[in-house]
Amino acid sequence: MTLEQLVNYAKTYGYIFQGSEIYGGLSNTWDYGPLGVTLKRLIKDAWWDAFITHDAKVVGLDSALLMHPKTWEASGHVGGFSDPLIDCKSCKTRHRADHLIEGADLGLSADGLDKDALERLIDEHAIQCPKCGAHDFTPIRAFNLMFKTQLGVTENNLQDIYLRPETAQGIFLNYKNVQRTSRLKVPFGIGQIGKSFRNEITPGNFIFRTREFEQAELEFFCEPGTEKMWFDAYKEKMRTFLRTLGLPESSFKFADHPEEKLSHYSNATTDIMYEFPWGYDELWGLASRTDYDLTQHQTASGVNLEYIDPLTNARYLPYVVEPSLGIDRLFLALIHAALRDEEIENGTRTLLAIDPSLAPVQVAVLPLIKKRHKALAESTFQSLLGHFRVQYDEAGAIGRRYRRQDAIGTPVCVTIDDDSLEQETVTLRMRDSMDQITIPLKDLPDTLSTHLTSEAPWQPQKKS
Numbered sequence: 001m002t003l004e005q006l007v008n009y010a011k012t013y014g015y016i017f018q019g020s021e022i023y024g025g026l027s028n029t030w031d032y033g034p035l036g037v038t039l040k041r042l043i044k045d046a047w048w049d050a051f052i053t054h055d056a057k058v059v060g061l062d063s064a065l066l067m068h069p070k071t072w073e074a075s076g077h078v079g080g081f082s083d084p085l086i087d088c089k090s091c092k093t094r095h096r097a098d099h100l101i102e103g104a105d106l107g108l109s110a111d112g113l114d115k116d117a118l119e120r121l122i123d124e125h126a127i128q129c130p131k132c133g134a135h136d137f138t139p140i141r142a143f144n145l146m147f148k149t150q151l152g153v154t155e156n157n158l159q160d161i162y163l164r165p166e167t168a169q170g171i172f173l174n175y176k177n178v179q180r181t182s183r184l185k186v187p188f189g190i191g192q193i194g195k196s197f198r199n200e201i202t203p204g205n206f207i208f209r210t211r212e213f214e215q216a217e218l219e220f221f222c223e224p225g226t227e228k229m230w231f232d233a234y235k236e237k238m239r240t241f242l243r244t245l246g247l248p249e250s251s252f253k254f255a256d257h258p259e260e261k262l263s264h265y266s267n268a269t270t271d272i273m274y275e276f277p278w279g280y281d282e283l284w285g286l287a288s289r290t291d292y293d294l295t296q297h298q299t300a301s302g303v304n305l306e307y308i309d310p311l312t313n314a315r316y317l318p319y320v321v322e323p324s325l326g327i328d329r330l331f332l333a334l335i336h337a338a339l340r341d342e343e344i345e346n347g348t349r350t351l352l353a354i355d356p357s358l359a360p361v362q363v364a365v366l367p368l369i370k371k372r373h374k375a376l377a378e379s380t381f382q383s384l385l386g387h388f389r390v391q392y393d394e395a396g397a398i399g400r401r402y403r404r405q406d407a408i409g410t411p412v413c414v415t416i417d418d419d420s421l422e423q424e425t426v427t428l429r430m431r432d433s434m435d436q437i438t439i440p441l442k443d444l445p446d447t448l449s450t451h452l453t454s455e456a457p458w459q460p461q462k463k464s
């Protein structure tokens, strides 16, 4: 599927709409529709379960989006959180200099280069503007990505404040509170999910790069010297998580940052790169950040953030391993991996073969003939409503209703027909195989539970 097809699909079926559409749209803003918001919540729940609920060493947090301005001075965001901005003088388009270099198809890497080095590369290789082909650029300017706003109600009492560009700093500021109240011993982690804001120079590629997005971040605090072990453990955990959600292992790879390109505070960094329609791009970052963040906040706040080992009485600032995931990027990857057009006997069908655990609608209940089967279909629907994500659909030919459920990713359709009235059986129609099986109506909840557990082995008996 091309990116354009994905955007169309998302809009057609109510996954994602253009933001502010009735006013002509606000560029690069997107609203998640009924199916989209459900899928997004399921992705977040899956992450929360895997990384927090089912890990005794990790707890959750929901910190404020607005934070004391000193936070961003200490973290380095005020001075350093910028992208290299360059304008084409000929056609006036704006670019990120590092993207310009890497997108020029010369096999060049701009990773970790400063402004002068980037300008040199652009000149040496006579890199052209991707829009108009000219090699005529302004000097590079560092453009800070943080959104600034003002706090306060009276003119002379306003304070500049930033929208957070990442959720991680809220975790560092609460590290002592959480450790003390949870009585956790190092090693332990704190995770949270929330919105972040970055005034990106070149937003685009649908929900891949937006100015408002959602992150799932985790800071794992460990004893200095053990960080590489935890780094490797998280690498494996991230791989397993993506596989469990149904992303084929062949669709993503790790890109380890070479030592000479690591940020000054990091002693290991890797990114999971997913093969998006435009090529491999970052889905999930993992960084071993040493004690940089805690040291910065300890110095700036004057509050001692040391940990005291209860056994040895040793005092130290823990090292930190940080997996940082963009929820919207994972959403895009999952839809991209699952969506296809498929040739079938009498035409084609759009199929979203998403893992049953993530399907926004798990079960659709369909009366074969509205007039005759409506009453039983409705009562069946009502009986399932408290247990599954279920939808009722009585409009149109049954084949077209199956097609629509295939397209939105519903794993099972339950059809109510004459046999249901006479013999108390229902037909289950499976999304991926299109197999149909008949089961007693009374077995429906148990059978559905078995099938919808994503790991459950399901051996459908073909309807004769």
Ligand code: ATP
Residues within 6 Å of the ligand: 198, 200, 207, 208, 209, 210, 211, 212, 213, 214, 215, 282, 283, 284, 285, 324, 325, 326, 327, 328, 329
């Ligand atoms: P990129 O190089 O693509 O700008 P980054 O390295 O700056 O990303 P991080 O600061 O490591 O990203 O943020 C962690 C994660 O947050 C990323 O791996 C990505 O999934 C997500 N993310 C970052 N920026 C955006 C954005 N503008 N829109 C959507 N998701 C984002």
